[in-house]
Amino acid sequence: MITLTVNGQTHSLDLEPEMPLLWALRDELGLTGTKFGCGIGQCGACMVLMNGAALRSCLISLADVGNSPITTIEGLAPPGGEPGSHPVQRAWIEHDVPQCGYCQSGQILAAVSLLNWAPDPSDQQIDAAMGNICRCGTYPRIRAAIQRAAALARG
């Protein structure tokens, strides 16, 4: 049995240890906010947080996740908060970032991770940390929303 802790809940699952985390989240736990885009670590649509740092869930096996707590987009809002109430999500709504929206879970989690280690990121830090693909070209608004989220987090 595999034990997986996602969004504060622990699950016991009869799954292959080599199954990538992405498919356990989507197909076994029904957490479909985490997306499949490439399966080879290129696009970032599958991003989740592991110990607060962004991680491409298509590349990491359940065995390698081990006991590390995972946060998906569904679990991002602070405890007791409404869905979408994380400062990064609020900034995303203020800047109306999503177009098709498919990449946005991954983009948001990449931004959360960036702001965890660089609370007031420079443009260069944003460029370096935000490598996820957005086929709709929302990059300019993502940049603005990250700067806004940083301001929101400062209060």
Place this chain on the structure above:
Amino acid sequence: MTTIALPRRRFLAVALTASGGLAVGFGRRARAARTLRRASPSPWSEPAPGVELGAWLVIDADDSVLIRVSKSEMGQGIFTALPMIVAEELGCAWSAVRAEYASANRNRRERDVYGRMGTGGSTSVRTLHFALQRVGASARARLVAAAAEIWGVPASTLKVENGAVFHPPTGRSIRFGPLAASAAAITLPREPRIKTPAEYTLIGKPLPRLDAPVKVTGAARFGIDARLPGMLYAALALPPVLGARALHFDAAAILSRRGIKAVVPVPGGLAVIADSFWRAKEAAVVLPVTWSEGAAGFNTAALRARYRAALDGHTATALSRGDPASAIASAPAKLEALYEVPYLAHAPMEPLNCTAHVQADRADVWIGTQNPDLALLWAARASGLPPAKIHIHNAYLGGGFGRRGTNDELPQAIAASKAVGAPVKLVWTRENDIRADRFRPQAAIRMHAGLDHSGLPLAWEMLAAVDSIDASLFGYHPTAGYEQQAVEGLTDTAYAVPHLRVGCALQQTPAPVMFWRSVGYSQNAFAVESFIDEMAHAAAADALAFRRRLLAHRPDYLHLLDVLARAGDWGKPLPPGRGRGLALSESHDTIVGEIAEVAVSPAGTIRVERVIVAVDCGHTVNPHILATQMESAVVYGLTAALYGEITIEKGRVAQGNFDTYPMLRMADCPRIETHLALSGGSKWGGIGEPAVPPAAPALCNAIFAATGRRIRALPLSKASLGGRA
């Protein structure tokens, strides 16, 4: 076999809970107690609890207004723009509006009550704005008539505001909710007039998108997120060579793997069916298959020579004005250039997928499609059920760009579900998506002009050798020898040229081709706008002033060029290694001008610093969404110009994923500014596509300005710009 009796939304919620997931608001029309869910996580149409005033809108007891959207939301903001048009006339509070899809099934049952539901060609607002204004105005007039009846006063003494009808003389008011039922029963003696643009209060406002909230929480359901009890998953084994078929496969070799249920032949290949997508996908890779040879002799490397040769042969005349041949021959100067573009993949962010549940007496399909009404017919054909028994549940589209107009994934999922007697979610991998795409055509375009003494074109011959989409997609061979998408952007050029001929040599290769965001304009504007730049340079003229002289008869273009020049600092000096390039394109009733500013390093690295966009779509429904579509299209166009190329060797598509088919990312994304140059009038131009075509020529013209190197073949990643002095 289970029959679905529960309303779909509740049904899905049950499914999720049963699977052990956190069913927080998923799969249900979860309306938070305080805030109205403006766009449902599951956008497909459901029987609504309120009162219908026609097929397009429903008014709830709490005054909320559900507006049904007949077009697909694929990022372009149509879920917000179309409801704005209805609400403009209805007179409800915008905050009371929510949106969901109109039902393709109902459209069929009720004789096209929603009209054509296909989304493409940037047509949604263009074709629907009057109809939807009328929907809103008619509902408003009926609400007013209902109130007039209740109060026994003339309708002309009543006013509508914020979702209520008022009688100013007495100060009485009544809200839409309680009025809706009587309004629905009223037939108007004649339909009311609709507002003129001067009267708009909502149209033209930069309102935020209705679907943003569900797209930042992971709640928005794309086709790939469908989940049903007992659902199985399918992954494809597709032929490695274009046109090949499975001659033999050894299912037994993988059936012993965990979770593998079956291998099923489906249109285009084989589907491996399992209890998990990952298991299916891993097994599909190792499934032993003997494929037929297919187009193993096909190489795109040989195509360039073939298309060039085609330009030397007979070309069908798509347009002829004056006497271009003799005008060129007798012109004081001549200019000729050849432009070439490769096959391109669409690569929407969400890989193609379809979930089908075929039962004895009905079939349900969950999909993100640009053509729900055609999808219904395709599903009927694939399942053998009559169209009335098909239920299409359209989801949010994780990008479309034309790819989701032809749902190759749909008959595959139907075949898989039929074969195993269970709901099946079939998902394409990214490799499937790139290799089994129907590509943007490859093309060679030769320009030949006779110039007058000031360097302006007296005569212009434009010849295009390009794949036929009609032949590839519809098996239709245009008898005229050309098709619209092959010559659009050429025949309709706005430049005043006395003698003009557009010739076309349609090509057919084993590579399937289809509509790709902006279609023929995507390559033809590259050729036209690069060549205009070359003519301007030959005349030692400023590229903008040169265009003005050819567009003197078009005040709309001249105004747009003024806006663009000012915003884009045209003519202001730049340091060495930098340059500005200008390009124009008119498509889908919209003119877009772009100025790209680039920096090219001595080693030849290109950096696009900023792109200034000026746009004239006549009227805009929502300037905020308009700006995001300009940004989106610029990124799409630059991505193709910089990196986009599908090559095929021995019938095999060389690219397969984003490592070999790269995308523009944040670090390479220029600043993009949009400026409106709206001409009003009767034009409600499209906005999803028209900013794609100018991106490549603006970029290449900027590179020329920066380096003196003229790029005539895309992508730029294949051009060598290094080693400059």
